[in-house]
Amino acid sequence: MLIALTRGLGCLLGIRAADHEGIPFDHGLFCVGRNDLVRSCTSAHGGDTPRVRITMKSATYAEIGEIFETHDSFAVVSHVRPDGDAIGSILALGHSLEQKGKSVRYLNEDGCPESLQFLPGSEKVEKSSEVGLVDAEVAIFLDTAAHARVGESSLRAVEGAKILVNIDHHLSNPGYGDLNLIDACSPATGQIIYELLVAIDYPISHISRDSIYVATSTDTGSFQYSGTTQRTYEMAADLVSRGLNVGEINRLTYDNQPYRKVELMRSLLNTLERSDEGKLVWWDLRETTKTQLGLVDDDTEGMIDFIRSVQGVIVAIFFEELEGGKIRVSMRSKDERINASHLCASFGGGGHALAAGIRMAGPLEIARERVLGEVRKAFREVGV
Ligand SMILES: [Mn+2]
Numbered sequence: 001m002l003i004a005l006t007r008g009l010g011c012l013l014g015i016r017a018a019d020h021e022g023i024p025f026d027h028g029l030f031c032v033g034r035n036d037l038v039r040s041c042t043s044a045h046g047g048d049t050p051r052v053r054i055t056m057k058s059a060t061y062a063e064i065g066e067i068f069e070t071h072d073s074f075a076v077v078s079h080v081r082p083d084g085d086a087i088g089s090i091l092a093l094g095h096s097l098e099q100k101g102k103s104v105r106y107l108n109e110d111g112c113p114e115s116l117q118f119l120p121g122s123e124k125v126e127k128s129s130e131v132g133l134v135d136a137e138v139a140i141f142l143d144t145a146a147h148a149r150v151g152e153s154s155l156r157a158v159e160g161a162k163i164l165v166n167i168d169h170h171l172s173n174p175g176y177g178d179l180n181l182i183d184a185c186s187p188a189t190g191q192i193i194y195e196l197l198v199a200i201d202y203p204i205s206h207i208s209r210d211s212i213y214v215a216t217s218t219d220t221g222s223f224q225y226s227g228t229t230q231r232t233y234e235m236a237a238d239l240v241s242r243g244l245n246v247g248e249i250n251r252l253t254y255d256n257q258p259y260r261k262v263e264l265m266r267s268l269l270n271t272l273e274r275s276d277e278g279k280l281v282w283w284d285l286r287e288t289t290k291t292q293l294g295l296v297d298d299d300t301e302g303m304i305d306f307i308r309s310v311q312g313v314i315v316a317i318f319f320e321e322l323e324g325g326k327i328r329v330s331m332r333s334k335d336e337r338i339n340a341s342h343l344c345a346s347f348g349g350g351g352h353a354l355a356a357g358i359r360m361a362g363p364l365e366i367a368r369e370r371v372l373g374e375v376r377k378a379f380r381e382v383g384v
Contacts, residue, residue: 059165059179065200067138067163067179073103075136075158077128079144080109080151081297084253087112088215089142089167089189091121092197092208099203105134107158109151113298118252119214121207128153138163141177143189145170167192187227190215194235204242213239214253221305222254260293267293268303274313279384280375281307282317284364290321308332314384315340315375319368322359327367329358331375337382343374 068074076094078086087108094104111127112119128151139161144150145168158164166177169192171184186192190212197204204212213236220228223236240246267289274281285300300320308316315338318330329347333340333354340356347370349358360367 057180058175058183059181061181061196061199064165064167064179064181064196065202067165068097068100068102068200068202071102071137071163073136073138075105075107075134075139075161076142077107077139077144077150077154077158078142079149082108082110082113082116083301084116084218085188085190085215086143087116087119087122087125088211088213088218089193090125091119092190092193092204092211092215093140093142093167094124095121095205095207095211096197096202099205103136105131105136107131107134107150107154109154110297114258114296115256115298116214118256119207119211121211128157131157133157133160136161138165140165140167142167142193143170144168145173147176167196185227185229187225187229187232188216188219190219191232191235194239206243209239209242209244210249213244213249217250217253222250258299260295261299263293264289264295264299265303265306272307275372276376276379278310278312279314279379280317280372281310281313281315282319282368282372283307284368285318285320286364287321287323304330304332308334314338314379317371317375319364319371321362321364325362327358327360327362327364329360329367329371331356331358331371335384337384338375338378343371343378346374347371 074094074097076090076097078090090106090108094106097104106125107128108125109128112122112125116122134157136158139158141147141150141164144166148155163179164177165179165181166173166175167181167189169183169186169189173180173182175182181192181196183192186195193208193215194204194212196202197208216232216235217223220232223232264285268283268285271284272281273283289295300318304316304318307313310316314333314335316332320328320330322328329344329349331340331344331351336353339353341351341353344350344356344358347358347360349356349360351357358371360370
């Protein structure tokens with residue numbers, strides 16, 4: 001029991017949110033065929049008639065492999081405020097290219113967060129603002145739904161690249177690369193990298209193996225979310241057969257939290273409120289608390305899953321004061337009739353039907369009343 005509780009807390013504190021906020025996307029609702037236009041995917045979230053979106057022609061694995069073969073220098077880049085999938089994907093692909101004798105730079109606007117520095121090879125990740133213009137013929141953007149989302153320094157760093165390759169699993173990705181490999185049915189970019197490396201017969205070193213596993217584990221809530229596919233488990237099994245130490249990697253990923261995250265959880269619990277017979281729960285984080293506890297950006301990721309998981313909760317909301325007085329709102333819904341993306345869109349935000357976010361004007365009390373009011377209106381409209 002104690003072990004289960006400890007493990008549970010570790011997971012709750014450690015779960016790293018997928019890139020739900022700010023960028024509209026719908027993982028798992030659509031499937032983007034690799035060689036073709038979009039084909040619709042079985043809807044994981046309710047009974048709408050399948051929607052089909054026409055998008056760009058996707059590159060084949062062989063076409064991407066051809067670019068790898070015919071060039072020598074690469075930069076692998078992922079989105080700002082990187083999560084496990086963003087860092088894991090650049091490490092996995094970058095190290096495989098290095099094994100093939102290529103020169104590789106690993107770039108991220110914010111560098112590698114402390115919580116992912118256990119990954120072998122993570123010391124190679126450079127902060128884009130510190131590198132100037134890198135010498136790379138090919139820039140590969142990974143897990144990055146929109147071109148600008150790699151950040152300004154990253155864009156400047158790869159300005160000299162002749163070719164831009166875009167590999168991602170966000171449905172909203174418009175295909176901004178010269179070559180685009182977008183698979184919205186894949187629960188993680190890490191899983192796309194795995195498929196690519198296997199298809200073009202590129203090496204999967206212990207660095208690539210562990211990075212692919214962590215990328216996929218963190219983006220699927222430890223292989224729990226509905227986007228997790230048969231193929232995901234087959235991939236995990238293959239990674240184990242290649243020597244992955246499951247116990248150790250999960251301990252490093254989920255049971256290795258800095259103490260300040262426990263203190264953060266305590267202070268959040270002190271602000272916890274619920275209403276509407278327990279269907280609506282929320283908590284707040286003040287700028288002063290962040291300073292007191294010495295929090296870094298990354299520390300709040302995934303915290304909302306703790307209150308989302310409570311029995312009877314339909315909507316969970318996290319209100320966070322940001323420097324400069326703006327309020328970051330993270331919203332989770334557990335009922336398809338209450339669309340978090342629509343609710344957030346009415347305040348200029350966006351995201352997923354069950355996970356969305358807003359950045360709005362403060363002060364916190366006013367923002368909170370406005371958002372809670374909209375949620376209650378939605379409850380009344382659908383009669384929950
Ligand atoms: Mn991802």
